[in-house]
Amino acid sequence: MTELLDGVLAAVRETADWLAQRHRSEPLPAAGRAEAFAAFAAIDEPAAGLLRERLTALRPEVGWLDAELAGVVPDSGDWWVCDATDGAVQYLLGQPHWAVTATLLRDGEAVLAVVHAPQLGLSYTALRGSGAWLNGRPITPSARExxxxxxxxxxxxxxxxxxxxxxxxxxxxxxxxxxxxxxxxxxxxxxxxxxxxxxxxxxxxxxxxxxxxxxxxxxxxxxxxxxxxxxxxxxxxxxxxxxxxxxxxxxxxxxxxxxx
Incomplete structure (x- = not known):
């Protein structure tokens, strides 16, 4: 599973790099919702296609769910749940707080996850039963009151x-x-x-x-x-x-x- 995690992280980073190259530092000048949605779709759809292509190459037998469209998470089988541009609002506003995510579900439970925010320099990864990491280092929650x-x-x-x-x-x-x-x-x-x-x-x-x-x-x-x-x-x-x-x-x- 560690080898698969490395492959997923590489796919997510490639997608994030593609998005980062097209990211504007100034807000999108969209006056209405339809205009903003159209501009975002022009970016998000190719990015989602790239991520899907890379993950399918890693595990062709795994099904695909779009995190933005999936209303119900299947309770059987293996599925990718991905969001190529998580934080669409921030992306369109020229802010750095957006990420690319990929999760492998097995019988309704997440067993592998990647959350990569390229412009914040944050790459989170996790494997069920093995731990979680930020930029390759093990992490723990705070002990603050x-x-x-x-x-x-x-x-x-x-x-x-x-x-x-x-x-x-x-x-x-x-x-x-x-x-x-x-x-x-x-x-x-x-x-x-x-x-x-x-x-x-x-x-x-x-x-x-x-x-x-x-x-x-x-x-x-x-x-x-x-x-x-x-x-x-x-x-x-x-x-x-x-x-x-x-x-x-x-x-x-x-x-x-x-x-x-």
């Missing part, structure tokens, strides 16, 4: 269509801010932020709503690093869960308490 924690959150793309998740997103932000953390941030791609919990660059991340494909790569990286990855009540997280929490062991219990 809640009062010293910097935490992050985000919202799934379809959160406006889920009244429960929309309400919980707002209520939970108020609760966490009142709970005494140093700061709450949204630093771009969901997978990258969750991976940063694994390396201690963030102390915790939470989210409400269905977002399994986007959460899977970061969830494996954080869990293999030693963070606790659960739903909002502290139960084991699944791709079908409607709440998500990843945190260092010290912060996790307190954060789950605030969310409930």
């Amino acid at each position: 809640l009062a010293a924690a910097v935490v992050a959150t985000s919202q799934p793309p379809a959160v406006r269509e889920d009244p429960w998740a929309l309400h919980r997103a707002g209520a939970s932000l108020s609760a966490v801010l009142a709970g005494g953390v140093v700061a709450v941030r949204n630093l771009g791609p969901t997978a990258l932020q969750v991976a940063q919990v694994g390396s201690g660059h963030l102390d915790a991340f939470w989210e409400f709503g269905l977002d399994g494909p986007n959460l899977l790569p970061g969830a494996l990286i954080a869990a293999e690093a030693g963070a606790l990855v659960t739903d909002e009540r502290g139960a084991p997280w699944r791709a079908s869960s409607t709440g998500f929490v990843a945190a260092g062991p010290v912060v996790h219990h307190a954060l789950v308490g605030l969310l409930n």
Whole structure:
């Protein structure tokens, strides 16, 4: 599996290099949503095609799911779940907070993950049962207490269509801010932020709503690093869960308490 991880990382880096060469440092001058989507598709579709070609060459028998389009994660078989431009908004705004992600699923569980943010110099990798790494070095989550924690959150793309998740997103932000953390941030791609919990660059991340494909790569990286990855009540997280929490062991219990 280590050899496969090396191949996946190479494919992800090649895709990221292609995107970085076309990345503008200034915001895209798009006045409307349709114009912005068209400009992004012109970049994202070739990048996704390149990534798919490279990963298919590594494992031709593995199926393919687009992280942005996959609503349900299959519970059997081997599948790639990938996002060629995770952080589309940031990419279009000329910001560096975007990444390329690739995850290998086996019977509904992530067994290999890569999250590579080229303009931030961050390459996260993980293998189930073997650990997680940042730029080739083993990582561990922070041991900071809640009062010293910097935490992050985000919202799934379809959160406006889920009244429960929309309400919980707002209520939970108020609760966490009142709970005494140093700061709450949204630093771009969901997978990258969750991976940063694994390396201690963030102390915790939470989210409400269905977002399994986007959460899977970061969830494996954080869990293999030693963070606790659960739903909002502290139960084991699944791709079908409607709440998500990843945190260092010290912060996790307190954060789950605030969310409930």
